[in-house]
Amino acid sequence: MDLEWVLEFLKGMLKPALALSVAVMAAILSYMHKLGLGGELVYSFSRAFLQLSVIGFVLQFIFSHKNTGWIILAYLFM
Template identity: 55%
Template sequence: MDKNWWLNYLKGMVKPVAALAVVLLAMMLSYFQKLELEKDMIHSIFRSFIQLSIIGFVLQFIFSQTSIAWICLAYLFMCLNLCN
């Protein structure tokens, strides 16, 4: 494996790991204060991961298109969904 690839990968993972650490800290506080919010937090983390992954795939599809028709169709779809 290329050493530079691993370094770039690890540099890119700093922010997601830091965000996960903050969420885990919030879950620990909820547990120790007996707020019983851990299940809701886990559900929210899973839901947001799925939503952001789908949005990432959609944006990758849109930005990789060279046909103006696909781009306009995607833009129109997003605008129509925002109006509802």
């Protein structure tokens, strides 16, 4: 069984995991200092994750197709 793809996946997830740890640290500091930003931070993190996921799927779609019509349609969607 070839598990090389698992190692590649874990290597690719290192930077997003580090970025998430910084965001979690901000949430923890906000909670510890009683700044009241917990709800705003969760909303912002969720919105950013959703937006980046959607744009990632759109870009993957654009670069995987060779048909100019589909590419133009994806650009118009953005």
